[in-house]
Amino acid sequence: MTKTTTLDALPGGETAEVVDVGGAGAMHARLRDLGFVKHSRVTCLFASAFGDPRAYRVRDTVVALRGCDARQVRLELPGGER
Numbered sequence: 416m417t418k419t420t421t422l423d424a425l426p427g428g429e430t431a432e433v434v435d436v437g438g439a440g441a442m443h444a445r446l447r448d449l450g451f452v453k454h455s456r457v458t459c460l461f462a463s464a465f466g467d468p469r470a471y472r473v474r475d476t477v478v479a480l481r482g483c484d485a486r487q488v489r490l491e492l493p494g495g496e497r
Contacts, residue, residue: 422457422471422480422488430458431490433473438487450474451488 425431433455436446450473451457460470460477468479 418492420490420492421486422451422459422490423469423482423485425457425459425471425490427459427461427469429492430456431492432456433488434491435489436487437489442484442487446484446488449478450476457488457490 419434420431433451433453435453436443436451438446455473457471457473460472462469463479466482468481469485470477470479471485472478
């Protein structure tokens with residue numbers, strides 16, 4: 416059984432695979448342009464001092480996203496963890 420989560424809930428240092436990008440409009444398009452597309456691997460690098468925004472590595476690029484935007488990206492955790 417595979418386990419899924421959203422990008423905003425991915426712990427620091429963990430890597431997962433993008434399953435889907437939700438939402439609509441400009442932010443949906445922007446997330447896809449940044450590399451958040453199906454089967455891309457994404458790693459949570461670290462959070463800011465107050466926890467939002469957080470930095471993620473996707474397709475060899477570091478991107479900072481607010482929690483409300485990161486929540487639109489659904490991930491599959493490796494090995495069915497969580």
